Each structure stands twice: as C-alpha cells, then as structure tokens.
Amino acid sequence: MxxxxxxxxxxxxxxxxxxxxxxxxxxxxxxxxxxxxxxxxxxxxxxxxxxxxxxxxxxxxxxxxxxxxxxxxxxxxxxxxxxxxxxxxxxxxxxxxxxKVDAIQIDGITVTPTGRKSVEGIAVIAPQELRKIPGANAGVENILKLLPGVSSNNELSTQYSVRGGNYDENLVYINEIEVYRPFLVRSAQQEGLSFVNSDMAKDVSFSPGGFQAKYGDKLSSVLDITYKNPVNFGAQLDLSLLGASAVVETVSKNKNFTSISGVRYRNNSLLVNSQQTNANFNPVFADVQSYMTYRFSKKFQLGFLGNISLNDYQNEPLNRQTNFGTLNDPRALVVFYQGRENNAYNTQLAALKGDYFLNEKVNLKLISSIYHNTEEEYSDVVAQYELGEIDTNLGSETLGEVTSSRGLGSQINRARNDLDALILNISHKGNYAHNERALEWGVKYTHEDIRDQLRESEFIDSAGFSVRPPFPEFNNNEPGEPFTAPLVPFEGINSRNFVKTNRFSGFIQFSDRKAWNGNDIYYNIGIRSQHWTVSGTNVAKTSHTIFSPRAQLAIKPNWEKDMLFRISGGIYQQPPFYRELRDSLGIVRPEVKAQKSLHLVVGNEYSFTLWNRPFTLIGEGYYKKLDNVNPYTLEDVRIRYRANNSAKAYVYGGELRMSGAFVPGTESWVSIGYLKTEENINDRGYISRPTDQRLKLGVLFQDYIPDIPNLRMYLNLVYNTGVPGGSPSYADPYVFQNRLRDYKRADLGISHIFVNGDKTYPKDHWLYSFKELSVGFEVFNLFNNQNSITNTWVRDVDSKQQFAVPNFMTARVLNLRLSMGF
CATH class of the missing domain: 2.60.40.10 (Immunoglobulins)
Structure with missing residues (x-):
C-alpha cells in the first residue's frame, strides 16, 4: 500500500x-x-x-x-x-x-480601456512637431502658444496663460509627477530652459479647461507629458547658435532596464542683444535630466525621474534709447546705466514611481518626489534718464536724437532676495478597468517648507529731489512747516518669512462608454478634495478644506458625418501656494482662501475630407464664473498678489481650430479665439484683468518643394490684441486702463533633411550610421515687429504727467541649426 x-x-x-x-x-x-x-x-x-x-x-x-x-x-x-x-x-x-490606427477612429480622440482622452477635449501634439517648429523658446510651450486659448506676448518666456488665467494656474505633469517652477523670476530674459525636454517626450497632451478630477487643483489648464521608454539604443544631438542639447536612450540586453537622459545648454545672448538695451550679458542656462525604468517582473516596475537645473543670469546694462509717441508728438527715452544684476535659480528634482499590475484589471501606483529650489536675486543698478523730444527732420544730421528735454532724473534699484523652497510629495494612485468601465482613485500628501528673504528698494530722483511715496506722512507743507520726513525709497520691501504648508488631497472618478440607439456615449464623473494647513514664524496656524466635483460627457452620433459633441465642467478651486499668500509688502496672509471657478465648456469636433485629404474642425465655447479672486499685478512675467480674496471675475470666449493636410504629407492648422475677462475689486465695478487678451490668431504651416521633398519649411504666425499695460506705482488701476500694442510675430524655419525614417542609405554610404540628419536655419521675428511686454512709467517734470514708455521685445534674429540622430 x-x-x-x-x-x-x-x-x-x-x-x-x-x-x-x-x-x-x-x-x-x-x-x-x-x-x-x-x-x-x-x-x-x-x-x-x-x-x-x-x-x-x-x-x-x-x-x-x-x-x-x-x-x-x-x-x-x-x-x-x-x-x-x-x-x-x-x-x-x-x-x-x-x-496601425483604425480607419474609424475619431481624429484627436483615443478611446482606451482606462477611458483616457475619451470625454474631454485634449489636444494631442506629436512630439516630432515640437522639435521642428521654430521659435525663440523651441519646445512644448512654443507650440502651445499657437493654440487659440493660450496666450503669451513674450517670446523669451516659457510661461503662458490659458483662457484668461495667469501663469500660476497651469498644471504640468511628467509621467504623472507634478512639476514646479521657480518663484522669483521677474524678467523673461532670466528664463533659459523649459523644464520639459521635448527631445525626451513620447506623448504630449494638453487640456485648456474642463479637465478630469484626477488632475490637480488649478484653475486653467493641464499639460500632461509622458517621457519615452526606449526599445533600443539611440542618440540625438542638436546644435544651434542658441545652445546645444543631447539625448541618449539605452536598453539592457534582457530589456528589463531602460533609460533616457538629456543634457541641455542655452545662451540667450543672441536674442537679448537684439533688444534696445545695450548690455554686457553673460547667461548660463543648463540642465541634466533622466528617466529610468527597471522591470523587476511582468507585474512590478520602478521608474526614476531626476533633474538638475542651473540658471545663472549676469547682466551689466549700459544704455538704452526708446522712441515712442505719435508722428505729431514723437518722444524718446534715453537711459544710461551703472551697476549690474546677478541672479541665480537652481532646482533639483528626484522622483520614484512604482507600478504594480495586480492583474489585467487593476493597476496600483506609488509616487514620491522631492523638489528643492534655491534662488538669489542680487542687483544694484543706477539708471539716469532723459525724456525729450526727438528730431524728425529727414535732412538733419541729428535725425532721431533728442533735441530738448522734458524730464531728467535718476533711479536706483537694489535687490537682495533669497528663497529656499523644499517640497515633498507622496501619493498613491490606482485604477480598475473592465470592458469599457474604469474606476480611478488617488490620495496625496504634500509638505512645503519655504524660507524667503525679500529686500527690495527703488529710489527715484527727479529734478534734483528725492521722490517719496505718496503717503500722508510725506506731505510737504514748506515753507510754512519744516519738512523733516526721513529719506525712504519710493518703493521698498523688507520681509523675512518662514512658512510651512501641509496638504492632504484625494480624488475618485468613474468613466464608462455605452451605446444608445446606435450612438456612442462616453462620460466621466469625479470629485477632488483638499485640506491644507499654513503655519510658520509669526504666521497664525490656519486650515482650509475644499471640494471640487467635475464631469465630462461626449456623444458621437451614428451619422454619416464624423462628428463628436462634448460638454464638461465643474467647480475648480486653486488653494494658494506661497506666492499667492505673500502680499505686495512681503507679508504672509495665511487666511487667503482658494480661488474658485464655476467652469463650463461645450465643444464639437468634425472630421472630414477636403481635397482628398483629412481635416478636423474643432470648436469650443467656455464660461467661467470666479469667486474669492486674489487680485494681482503683472510686471513682465512677475506676478504680485494682493493676498486677499477681494474680487470676483468672469471669463467667456470661443475658439475654432482647423487642422489637417493643407499640403499633402504635412500637418498644419489655423486657429482663432476670442475671450473677455474682467474683475470687480471691492465692488467698485468691473475692469479688465491683466490677461484680457480679446482676439488671438495662430497659424502653424508646413510645406516642402515638390521636386525636393526633403527641403522643408516651417512657419508659425501669432497675432494677439494688446493686453492691459498696467499702471504706475501707487496708481489706481481703475484710472489706468491703457493697453499695450498688439503682439505680432512670425518665426520661419527652413531645413534640409538628409536622413530620416523614410530616407535611409546602404551600409557602404557615409550616411548609413545616421538615423536622422538635418541642417537648416531659423529666422525669429521675420517681419521685425516691435512688440512690447510692459511699460516703464516716466514723469514729465513740467506737467507732472507720467508717460508709458514701452519695453520692446526682441528684433529679427537669425539662428543656424544642426540635428543628428544615431
């Protein structure tokens, strides 16, 4: 047995x-x-x-x-x-x-088992287009600015506003890891590189509003980037007069380990030296970025994102002459400078992302990141200016020079600003997908530790005497009373803040796809919540809680015409970050509430054939009702908040974008948008907000010579009506509602492609080792338009009138470019 x-x-x-x-x-x-x-x-x-x-x-x-x-x-x-x-x-x-793509797929809408991109108007941008389109700041932001709802009138800046929002209202993710930006940047020419390395991007998605609950708590937009996971070894090298970049892709023999790493260097001297201010300019902008993935098993993989960015900006301004005014009353501002400014913005980011595939239906993620940012702004600049009338006599030897002075003065600017920011994040995300249904959830903890020292002063001397702030204690009643007020700066800030914020947030959302009478219906409903506590030295501990319900619905009718209709919206709230808590005097106000927006977006997509080529027409209309608005002023790209919730506002607008093969084998588009945004501060009535852009026209056009198809042309055109130009210091914004001139810009790129995926060579040819090789040139600001970003306010000593002198942006610039891949 x-x-x-x-x-x-x-x-x-x-x-x-x-x-x-x-x-x-x-x-x-x-x-x-x-x-x-x-x-x-x-x-x-x-x-x-x-x-x-x-x-x-x-x-x-x-x-x-x-x-x-x-x-x-x-x-x-x-x-x-x-x-x-x-x-x-x-x-x-x-x-x-x-x-291959299915012929019945809706153009621009990808339906996946998780429901991603199925219910909201997300623009999907091909990464290869990012690398081809010319622009002073070539990359993701360069092409975003051509979309109808995205505005920027500063070609030196990577910052953008979306549908009436400001620069702080946009979310940016890389592989689901939230990206932060420097805080103290005040002038666009201090920006060197976008955080996003477009040579490393695999997928680029952008939503200008009405986005899902899984995205964070911001009011305006989401830029969602996915970096490549290489499948074989590769290398890319780009050289130009503005800098250089290199990307290397590696894969282990067993394909369990992959990495993509990029190094970039940029020097903006070529662009900044085309402006009207002559200066000794020495910038250094460089970064190193890497994304690595290791597959431990078919169920678990670990990813790492690392970034080190160094931005050292040194500037010694020398002189400037700006001609402005009208044909009948031409004027000029001549400025001579002494001193220099030295600014440094250094950031480091390290993040780990673990993916565990429990089974084919459940995916669990754990993401942690640490972001460290140190910034220094040190400057001592003395500016002696002369405001006068200019000689307009064509036969005169002094044509264009100042003939008589209307104002003389000097200005001393001093800054000693230091900021140290440490941000820690840990979050869990998960999703359950079965058939067409998907349930997604997530929780996140964030700790922010900000150490900020702000010391700025501006002294103004006009007609031989120091101009003091227009406060009662500086009233001058001489000779009846002796004037004994102290000598103080016209504008001065001196504060030191140590602030900590702890945030707990979470979301849950459900999406599904159904068929009804032959029509396809996609929907997504979800809710977000956040609780945060602000504390610090001399800061009263204060807590707040918000809830943000959101929903999206899309219907594809069973029609012969390929159309899709969608509607999305909800309550979007933006808890204040450190900069929104700090008022114009540098004092932290922990009681500031989250700005709230009731947002509604309706849209339509129509895919059709024209000239036997595919086209898509996308139209959207939107409305935002904003409460608890935190008013701010905009100086170049620097935002200064009032740190209160004293306003309410609204935004509405409409957009159209037609994209397709205007030229066979290429992708181009034409977009037009209109928006209006106004705010009511302390119930004084509605006035334009700083981002009241009104009309926007963008054109992205690609072409080639039929007999030489590898000789390619890329052109982008932007036209924006002028935004409000701000007001002088201490002036009432309700009095000053002038606008900057319209922004008009064209950038042209022409390149010859020797090698790419469609054109290769045999082994005995010298070009065989290249996977990609192209040489070309770019012309920035093709028509040499004088665009302005802000105004400098100068006082006329006779009439006491203040004149808005435009600060012009870059002129026409030629750039050479070489790209190669191995």
Whole structure:
C-alpha cells in the first residue's frame, strides 16, 4: 500500500512536470505607427491572455508543439492576428507588432480601456512637431502658444496663460509627477530652459479647461507629458547658435532596464542683444535630466525621474534709447546705466514611481518626489534718464536724437532676495478597468517648507529731489512747516518669512462608454478634495478644506458625418501656494482662501475630407464664473498678489481650430479665439484683468518643394490684441486702463533633411550610421515687429504727467541649426 502511494505521487509529479514543460513563451514590445510603445494592448490566445504594460512590453505563455492563433487588439487600432504559430517546448519567441490606427477612429480622440482622452477635449501634439517648429523658446510651450486659448506676448518666456488665467494656474505633469517652477523670476530674459525636454517626450497632451478630477487643483489648464521608454539604443544631438542639447536612450540586453537622459545648454545672448538695451550679458542656462525604468517582473516596475537645473543670469546694462509717441508728438527715452544684476535659480528634482499590475484589471501606483529650489536675486543698478523730444527732420544730421528735454532724473534699484523652497510629495494612485468601465482613485500628501528673504528698494530722483511715496506722512507743507520726513525709497520691501504648508488631497472618478440607439456615449464623473494647513514664524496656524466635483460627457452620433459633441465642467478651486499668500509688502496672509471657478465648456469636433485629404474642425465655447479672486499685478512675467480674496471675475470666449493636410504629407492648422475677462475689486465695478487678451490668431504651416521633398519649411504666425499695460506705482488701476500694442510675430524655419525614417542609405554610404540628419536655419521675428511686454512709467517734470514708455521685445534674429540622430 505504501509503495502504491509512492508510485501515484511520482506519477502526479511527472504529469505536472511534463504539463509545465510543454509550454512556450511569446514576448516582445508592441509599437504604434510612430514606433512608440503602446500600453494596455490585449493579447489573447484561446482562454489565456494578458495586457502590455506602460512600456508596451508583454509576455504570454502558450501551449507548445501545436498551432496557436494570437490576437493583439487595442481600441482605436486595427487588430494584429498571428495565425498558426507553432513553438517547440520551452522556446521563447520574440514578436514586436506595429499596430496601425483604425480607419474609424475619431481624429484627436483615443478611446482606451482606462477611458483616457475619451470625454474631454485634449489636444494631442506629436512630439516630432515640437522639435521642428521654430521659435525663440523651441519646445512644448512654443507650440502651445499657437493654440487659440493660450496666450503669451513674450517670446523669451516659457510661461503662458490659458483662457484668461495667469501663469500660476497651469498644471504640468511628467509621467504623472507634478512639476514646479521657480518663484522669483521677474524678467523673461532670466528664463533659459523649459523644464520639459521635448527631445525626451513620447506623448504630449494638453487640456485648456474642463479637465478630469484626477488632475490637480488649478484653475486653467493641464499639460500632461509622458517621457519615452526606449526599445533600443539611440542618440540625438542638436546644435544651434542658441545652445546645444543631447539625448541618449539605452536598453539592457534582457530589456528589463531602460533609460533616457538629456543634457541641455542655452545662451540667450543672441536674442537679448537684439533688444534696445545695450548690455554686457553673460547667461548660463543648463540642465541634466533622466528617466529610468527597471522591470523587476511582468507585474512590478520602478521608474526614476531626476533633474538638475542651473540658471545663472549676469547682466551689466549700459544704455538704452526708446522712441515712442505719435508722428505729431514723437518722444524718446534715453537711459544710461551703472551697476549690474546677478541672479541665480537652481532646482533639483528626484522622483520614484512604482507600478504594480495586480492583474489585467487593476493597476496600483506609488509616487514620491522631492523638489528643492534655491534662488538669489542680487542687483544694484543706477539708471539716469532723459525724456525729450526727438528730431524728425529727414535732412538733419541729428535725425532721431533728442533735441530738448522734458524730464531728467535718476533711479536706483537694489535687490537682495533669497528663497529656499523644499517640497515633498507622496501619493498613491490606482485604477480598475473592465470592458469599457474604469474606476480611478488617488490620495496625496504634500509638505512645503519655504524660507524667503525679500529686500527690495527703488529710489527715484527727479529734478534734483528725492521722490517719496505718496503717503500722508510725506506731505510737504514748506515753507510754512519744516519738512523733516526721513529719506525712504519710493518703493521698498523688507520681509523675512518662514512658512510651512501641509496638504492632504484625494480624488475618485468613474468613466464608462455605452451605446444608445446606435450612438456612442462616453462620460466621466469625479470629485477632488483638499485640506491644507499654513503655519510658520509669526504666521497664525490656519486650515482650509475644499471640494471640487467635475464631469465630462461626449456623444458621437451614428451619422454619416464624423462628428463628436462634448460638454464638461465643474467647480475648480486653486488653494494658494506661497506666492499667492505673500502680499505686495512681503507679508504672509495665511487666511487667503482658494480661488474658485464655476467652469463650463461645450465643444464639437468634425472630421472630414477636403481635397482628398483629412481635416478636423474643432470648436469650443467656455464660461467661467470666479469667486474669492486674489487680485494681482503683472510686471513682465512677475506676478504680485494682493493676498486677499477681494474680487470676483468672469471669463467667456470661443475658439475654432482647423487642422489637417493643407499640403499633402504635412500637418498644419489655423486657429482663432476670442475671450473677455474682467474683475470687480471691492465692488467698485468691473475692469479688465491683466490677461484680457480679446482676439488671438495662430497659424502653424508646413510645406516642402515638390521636386525636393526633403527641403522643408516651417512657419508659425501669432497675432494677439494688446493686453492691459498696467499702471504706475501707487496708481489706481481703475484710472489706468491703457493697453499695450498688439503682439505680432512670425518665426520661419527652413531645413534640409538628409536622413530620416523614410530616407535611409546602404551600409557602404557615409550616411548609413545616421538615423536622422538635418541642417537648416531659423529666422525669429521675420517681419521685425516691435512688440512690447510692459511699460516703464516716466514723469514729465513740467506737467507732472507720467508717460508709458514701452519695453520692446526682441528684433529679427537669425539662428543656424544642426540635428543628428544615431
């Protein structure tokens, strides 16, 4: 009996052994038409199946020594079917399919098992376009500024406003990791590089409003970037007169480890020296960025994002002459400078992201990051100015020079600003997807530790006497009373703040896709919440809590015409960050509440064929009702808040964008937008907000010579009506409602492509080792328009009138560019 038990046990063991041995493995990486890894692809064979991970990697065990059919399916793509595959026992077969877009896919709408991009108007931007489009700040922000709802009248800045919001109201994510920006930047020419390295980007998505609950607590927009997960070794090198960049992609032999790393250097001297201020300018902008992924198993992978950015801005202004006024009354401002400014903005970011695929339906994520930012602004600049009339006589030897003075004076600016910011984040996200339904959730803890020392002063001397602030204690009643007031700066700030903020936030959202009377319906509903506490030295501990419900609905009717209608909205709230808590005197106000916006967006997408080529027409209308508004002033790219909730506001507008193959084989678009935004401060009535842009026209056009198809032209055109130009110091904004001149700009790029994916060479050719090679030139501000970003206010000593002298941006600039890939 005992022997029989041993025989049965041995028999069962042998059966199990041979059953396990009679299997084979098929593995690989699934790519789309752009050779980008495709996630969430369903791989099925009979009763067994799996999904590709975020890197497009999959692994499936099948029965060996018999015919097997394997199907690769993904919503929005044509299925790939591998028929009658026979693998021997223990064989590992590598198959890397390329999935093509399904002909019935809605242009610009990708329906995935998680519901992403199915219910809101997200603009999907091809990363290769980011690298081709010319611009003074080439990259993601450069192409965003061509969208109808995005505004920027400063080509030196990577900052942008969306649908009436300001620069602080935009979310930026890289691989689901939130990105922060420097705080103290006051002039756009101090900005060197965007945080986003466009050479490393795989997917670029942008939502100008009405976004889902899974995104954070901001009022205006979301820029969602996904960096590449390489599938083989590669390298990219770009050289130009503005700087250089290099990107390297690596993959381990077993494909478990991938990395993409980039190094960039930029020097803005070429651009800044085209402005009207002559200066000794020595900027150094550089950064190193890397994203690495290690796959421990097919269920767990770990990603790391690291970034070190160094921005050292040194400027010694020398002189400036700005001609302004009218033909009948031309004027000039001549300024001579002494002194220098030295600003440094250094940031470091390290983040870990763990993905655990519990099964094909559940994905769990843990993300942690640490962001450290140190900033210094040290400057001592003396400006002696002369305001006068200029000689307009064409035959005169002094044509364009000042002939008589209307105002003489000097101005001394001094700054000793130091900021140290440490931001820690840890969050958990998860999603459950089954068929067309998806449930997503997340919780996050954020700790912000800000150490800020703000010391600024501005002394103004006009007609031989120091101008004091217009306060009662400086009233001058001489000679009846002696004037004994102290000598103080016209504007001065001296504060030291140590502030800590702890934030707890979370969200949950549900999305589904249904069919109703032959129509496809997509919807998403969700809610966010955040609780935060502000404390610090001489800061009363204060807590706040907010809730933000959001929803999106899209309907694709069963019509012959390919149309999609959508509506989205909700209550969007933005808890104050440190800069919003600090008022114009540098005092921290912890009682500041979150700004709140009731947001509604309606839109339509129509895909059609014109001239036998595909086109899409996208139209949207939006309305925002804002409460608890924190008023601010805008000086160049510097935002100064009042740190109170003393205003209410509204924004409304409409947009149209037509994109398609205006020229066969290329993608171009034309966009037009209109918006109006006004605010009511302390119930004094509505006036224009600093971002009241009104009319916006953007054109992105690509072309080539038919006989020389590799000679390409890229052109972007932007026209914005002028925004409010601000007001002098201490002036009532309700009195000064003048506007800057309209912003008009054209950037042209022409390049010859020697090698790319469509044009390769045999092994014996010297170009064989290149995967990409192009040489070209760019002309920034093609028509040499004089655009202005702000006004300098100068006092006329005779009439005491103040004149708004425009600060002009860059003139026409030529740049050469060389790009190569290996």
């Amino acid at each position: 005992k022997c029989l038990k041993y025989i049965l046990a041995l028999l069962i063991f042998c059966l199990a052994f041979f059953a396990n041995a009679q299997t084979a493995t098929i593995t690989g990486v699934i790519l789309d038409e752009r050779k980008v890894p495709l996630s969430n692809v369903n791989i099925s064979s009979g009763r067994t199946g799996t999904f590709s991970d975020a890197n497009g990697f999959y692994l499936l065990e099948i029965v060996a020594d018999e015919k097997t059919t394997i199907t690769f399916s993904h919503l929005g793509h044509k299925s790939v079917i591998l028929k009658d595959l026979i693998l021997i026992t223990n064989e590992t077969y590598e198959f890397n399919p390329i999935m």
